[in-house]
Amino acid sequence: MKSLAIDSASSCISIAARNEEKTVLLSLDIGMRQSEKILPAIVKVLDEAELLPQDLDFSCLCLGPGSFTGLRLSFAALKAIQLSHTIPIYGIPTLAALAHPYKAWPGAVVPCIDAKKHRFYTAVYRNGVECTAPCDIECKELVTFLDSEEKVLCTGPDAKMCMEEIKSLKPDYDCSIIDVHSSNTALSLLDIAYEMHCRGDKPLEEYEGPVYIRPSEAEESLLSKHS
Secondary structure (H helix, E strand, O other): EEEEEEOOOOOOOOEEEEOOOOEEEEEEEEEEHHHHHHHHHHHHHHOOOOHHHHHOEEEEEEEEOHHHHHHHHHHHHHHHOOOOOOOOOOEEOHHHHHHHHHHOOOEEEEEEEEEEOOOEEEEEEEEOOOOOOOOEOHHHHHHHHHOOOOOEEEEEEHHHHHHHHHHHHHHEEEEEOOOHHHHHHHHHHHHHHHHHHOOOOOOOOOOOOOOOOOOOOHHHHHHHHHH
């Protein structure tokens, strides 16, 4: 199977390509320069995997939540390939991709992305099952979804920050941390999308874009002007 994945939900974007048994991975922690580097990075990864865009069976990306600008970058890049070569795109919720490697964890898995304003994009997974929908909340609300008797695993790009806040609110909670960078998430995207492709799941429609669970600052400003 030949596939391409992009995770651009956080400040460190990652691109992975798989050509049968060969997998190539590139991570770029370059902040505001993502827009100028993402296309050359895709070309580099495909070249190293000995693939052309038209060779792909599918591509995949993080649907969101995450960085507004980052998510738009990956959608724009993969939509261009889709339009040029009719390559299907599978969209995978960011938090599900972050939690995916820890389905066997004996407790709650809490993927975390800093949403600023003292809030997190997060959800709670147990045995690989989503127990709370992706949300944009403060830690004092997040801890109400957790059981004091269970082991809690915080993961994702901002796991350390989230765990520290949980421990400040609930010092007796049994919390662990795996500070996952986006490179791990890109590999999870490839695995999840492969399962979707084999099941015959429906890829994204041409008109579908990122899933935001919070309005952007521009949208909030516009709403405030009309309220």
